[in-house]
């Protein structure tokens with residue numbers, strides 16, 4: 347069924363859709379989110395339908411003020427309080443024990459809930475005006491690259507959701523760091539722009555679960571990280587040095603390149619993005635994938651970076667885009 351999608355900059359209008367049990371895509375500092383009232387089970391169910399998201403994959407609840415964590419979670423441990431004091435608002439999601447009043451559909455039936463306070467004025471005003479807490483995954487069709495522009499949201503969800511709260515390009519470009527605070531020491535389940543060393547600066551025992559091997563004993567991953575993700579239509583190939591991409595450039599194929607170093611002859615490529623640094627690379631990568639799809643690119647070469655700090659989060663997304 348197709349519904350009319352209202353595209354607006356009017357925060358109050360968007361909030362009214364949310365209050366009426368409808369879905370509203372809204373900007374955050376990481377990527378655009380697809381929001382529903384987290385206390386309204388029917389509204390939350392619409393998120394899974396609109397995205398084609400597996401119902402076993404839990405959603406993050408977005409709060410407009412740090413004290414609203416009490417509306418979503420109970421028995422909040424001291425480690426989580428310390429992370430909140432240092433990093434809320436910001437690109438960090440805390441996994442906590444779910445408050446009984448919250449729809450269990452939000453957490454896919456789990457006893458836990460992911461909570462985050464976005465560092466984006468429009469997002470915070472939207473949540474405040476809605477007068478509730480907002481369950482929201484990234485506002486893309488399941489499996490597609492996360493949306494960093496409102497146009498990308500429209501591309502995936504026009505006719506499937508009631509409203510897009512239109513704003514600028516998101517600043518971070520990769521989804522939040524997810525850290526499980528129901529265990530001690532806390533464990534990073536999904537890397538993001540809040541890095542392991544930043545978290546360790548607050549809770550030194552914090553660890554990272556790479557979870558590459560399902561049999562490994564380094565703890566569970568965030569369920570979402572086991573699903574196919576971030577995948578453009580084009581084939582994604584990771585290259586260590588630019589020369590590899592150039593050598594591999596078959597003239598009959600439409601190819602693209604994103605990385606930190608410019609290839610010697612960019613005319614080999616239909617599209618290129620030479621990032622000014624790691625921050626720009628992270629901010630640009632998902633929209634670059636989408637641009638490539640729009641242009642009918644067949645192969646996207648992504649230059650690898652060191653698996654450190656923001657680079658760890660970036661390579662996590664790029665490797666999963668490359669895994670077929």
Ligand code: TXA
Pocket residue numbers: 374376377378379380403404405406437439441453456458459460462482483484485520521522523524535536567568569570571
């Ligand atoms: O930056 C972000 O986190 C964006 C913006 C919109 O806030 N949201 C986002 O949501 O990336 P989503 O649904 O695409 O990814 C949420 C991740 C998934 O890997 C999910 O499995 C995990 O968080 N997650 C959510 N609730 C969880 C829970 N209770 N336990 C473990 N993992 C959880």
Ligand code: MG
Pocket residue numbers: 483484492
């Ligand atoms: Mg997502």
